[in-house]
Amino acid sequence: MSENVTVTRPGISAVTDLGRSAGGAVGQMSGGALDQYSARVANALVASHPRAPLVELVAADFAALTSVNLLVAVTGAPADVSVAGVPMPQWEPFWWPAGTELAVTSLRQGLRVYLAVHGEVQAPLLLGSCAPDSVLGFSGPLRRMDEIGVEPGPLRLQDAVLGSPVVRGAARPMRFAEHWRIPVTDGPDRDQFGSSAERLHEGRFVISTTSNHVGLRLRPDASASLPARERTDEVLSRGVPIGAVEVPAGDELLVLHRGRGVTAGYPVLAVVTATGLSRLGQARPGHSVEFVRVTLAEAVAAARAERALIDGVSSRMTRLLSAQTSYRPGDESPATHRVAS
Amino acid sequence: MTSLASSGCAVQVLDCGDSAVRVTVNDQDRHVSWRIVHGLAALLRQTQAPGVQAILPTYDSLLVEFDCAATDHTAIRAEVVGLTDQLDSLPVRTPRTFRVPVCYGGEYGPDLTTVAGLFGLTPSEVIALHTAEPLLIRCFGSPAGAPMMDGPRFPAPVPRLASPRALVSAGAVAVAGRQAVVSACPAPGGWQVLGRTPLSLVDPHREPIAPYLPGDSLRFHSIAAADFEAEQGMLA
Numbered sequence: 001m002s003e004n005v006t007v008t009r010p011g012i013s014a015v016t017d018l019g020r021s022a023g024g025a026v027g028q029m030s031g032g033a034l035d036q037y038s039a040r041v042a043n044a045l046v047a048s049h050p051r052a053p054l055v056e057l058v059a060a061d062f063a064a065l066t067s068v069n070l071l072v073a074v075t076g077a078p079a080d081v082s083v084a085g086v087p088m089p090q091w092e093p094f095w096w097p098a099g100t101e102l103a104v105t106s107l108r109q110g111l112r113v114y115l116a117v118h119g120e121v122q123a124p125l126l127l128g129s130c131a132p133d134s135v136l137g138f139s140g141p142l143r144r145m146d147e148i149g150v151e152p153g154p155l156r157l158q159d160a161v162l163g164s165p166v167v168r169g170a171a172r173p174m175r176f177a178e179h180w181r182i183p184v185t186d187g188p189d190r191d192q193f194g195s196s197a198e199r200l201h202e203g204r205f206v207i208s209t210t211s212n213h214v215g216l217r218l219r220p221d222a223s224a225s226l227p228a229r230e231r232t233d234e235v236l237s238r239g240v241p242i243g244a245v246e247v248p249a250g251d252e253l254l255v256l257h258r259g260r261g262v263t264a265g266y267p268v269l270a271v272v273t274a275t276g277l278s279r280l281g282q283a284r285p286g287h288s289v290e291f292v293r294v295t296l297a298e299a300v301a302a303a304r305a306e307r308a309l310i311d312g313v314s315s316r317m318t319r320l321l322s323a324q325t326s327y328r329p330g331d332e333s334p335a336t337h338r339v340a341s
Numbered sequence: 342m343t344s345l346a347s348s349g350c351a352v353q354v355l356d357c358g359d360s361a362v363r364v365t366v367n368d369q370d371r372h373v374s375w376r377i378v379h380g381l382a383a384l385l386r387q388t389q390a391p392g393v394q395a396i397l398p399t400y401d402s403l404l405v406e407f408d409c410a411a412t413d414h415t416a417i418r419a420e421v422v423g424l425t426d427q428l429d430s431l432p433v434r435t436p437r438t439f440r441v442p443v444c445y446g447g448e449y450g451p452d453l454t455t456v457a458g459l460f461g462l463t464p465s466e467v468i469a470l471h472t473a474e475p476l477l478i479r480c481f482g483s484p485a486g487a488p489m490m491d492g493p494r495f496p497a498p499v500p501r502l503a504s505p506r507a508l509v510s511a512g513a514v515a516v517a518g519r520q521a522v523v524s525a526c527p528a529p530g531g532w533q534v535l536g537r538t539p540l541s542l543v544d545p546h547r548e549p550i551a552p553y554l555p556g557d558s559l560r561f562h563s564i565a566a567a568d569f570e571a572e573q574g575m576l577a
Binding site: 030 | 355356357358359360361363382386394395396397398399400401402403404406409410413414480481482483484485486487489525526528543545549550551
């Protein structure tokens with residue numbers, strides 16, 4: 001039997017995952033969830049695979065109907081989440097009963113909300129990922145009345161009570177603010193900026209409205225000024241990392257995010273850390289950013305600490321959910337990541 | 342073929358954020374640097390080192406992206422340095438040459454006469470140089486994996502447009518500096534557009550999505566505007 005989720009109010013939403021790392025080898029962007037932390041936590045809370053497809057909502061209201069009882073989790077920016085009009089928590093799993101509408105409205109403070117499902121979300125794959133690629137024309141935004149195929153996971157409570165969270169996931173919500181302290185490490189071309197490189201860490205930069213999944217553009221506010229290149233020799237095209245901070249001609253900084261072209265000829269002044277990139281995935285136009293210089297060791301330690309938290313949520317939820325179901329002994333992955341092409 | 346492993350070139354591994362390193366190769370011969378960079382990329386893909394996510398080789402460098410929760414800079418650095426001894430063990434792939442029809446000039450190539458003027462050549466002479474020999478693909482470029490090639494033997498480097506175009510069509514055949522490219526998808530661009538091919542280069546619904554690889558070549562030939570539609574299809 002094929003079950004599905006029908007989109008009744010798409011807003012700006014898409015089925016995505018952690019991105020297409022295999023695309024880089026053939027010159028394609030990574031794409032995928034811009035707030036990888038919230039996306040990973042959402043899947044962890046429903047004991048799904050970290051790379052399982054999930055829905056990413058950007059800024060606007062969203063609603064959908066399900067044909068089957070689903071265990072779901074909603075993470076990311078604060079919003080009003082409800083099922084059949086009953087308020088539901090974020091950063092905790094809850095039941096979405098068959099025939100009811102789940103709504104996510106009034107997104108605030110951040111930009112992106114993630115909706116993950118215990119079980120299998122069906123989505124076409126390109127090079128191992130369902131992440132949309134607007135450049136290639138692969139996949140794309142959800143539209144009204146789109147049907148997303150779902151196969152509920154092994155946990156099936158016949159007496160699911162509307163709105164009752166089954167367990168506590170103990171996930172740590174992201175902290176939201178209008179001013180973001182974003183850690184960066186020195187880029188490989190920092191010396192090309194001489195002493196002006198320091199300006200990146202002095203004062204605040206304001207996110208402009210032309211920012212998107214390709215990158216964020218930021219203008220220095222009154223307290224800040226732009227670093228400037230001291231050398232202008234032509235740079236051969238090189239692979240650029242996600243998070244690269246560049247200073248193109250003009251009056252803005254550019255921070256590349258997951259939709260970036262994989263090669264470019266600009267020097268890399270600094271690189272936003274993995275944990276910082278998730279936060280920038282939530283920062284709104286008009287928000288201000290302070291780029292805090294950290295060492296590589298500090299950045300790696302922060303990324304590992306964050307991942308350990310998520311892994312903790314995942315194993316806890318897997319254990320708790322397994323205890324509630326007639327689970328096959330020895331099978332430690334309740335949400336096997338199978339996706340139909 | 343000269344030995345790459347014994348070329349004695351300097352391989353430098355620079356930290357590039359918490360989840361990537363940039364490996365640069367500085368041989369006196371840029372062609373040797375390029376071969377080493379792509380050789381290292383192929384070896385890294387073969388070894389499937391844990392945590393490695395993407396390997397992006399271009400001209401004199403490759404970017405290795407990884408999950409820093411699963412591996413670290415030290416491990417990747419050791420992996421790369423260890424592989425430099427194995428460069429000569431790579432199987433040699435026979436490169437392919439693709440024939441690419443191009444409508445030069447007019448609405449298809451708005452900068453043909455400008456480029457001709459820069460060199461004191463006629464448009465026909467520019468076309469003759471652009472079609473004279475296959476152009477070697479050095480790497481995938483942005484966006485969408487466009488083939489980045491060595492340019493034709495023009496008398497001097499080609500300057501970029503003073504003001505980039507907001508939109509350049511897919512299939513645009515362009516030059517800048519000592520380089521040449523064919524656009525894989527519509528995008529803004531600051532290169533001088535000489536013509537346009539009716540062929541599509543990438544298709545997300547094909548496997549592989551692009552038929553060419555670095556090391557292959559594109560051989561351009563001139564077609565009449567009247568034949569543009571008839572020649573449409575996929576590059577193959």
